Amino acid sequence: YWGCIEDHPCLHFEVCYYQAIDYAIKHGLSRVEAGAQGSHKLARGYMPVTTNSLHWIADESFSTAIADYLQAERAAVDDEIEIMTAYGPFKKSQHEEQE
DSSP: OTTOSSOOTTHHHIIIIIHHHHHHHHTTOSOOOOOSOOGGGGGGTOOOOOOOOOOOOSSHHHHHHHHHHHHHHHHHHHHHHHHHHHTOSSOOOHHHHHO
């Protein structure tokens, strides 16, 4: 991890995830953003959510190509979020199970 010459099991998870959760609890925050991607985050209590970003591309033809790609990417990400949410670590409420 980060150039260590010693082995520190789970250091990444402690620094990047557990400390953020601990901080949020101590300071009354309602959510913690763990960043994009990573099914390993499910086991650590981070459920997938849709996020947005905004970019301006100066080259119109490149912008069109990116827009075409993103249209397909959105559908794939939505599918992945649905699948990962179904395998999340949290118990479903009776209301959620009936939907």
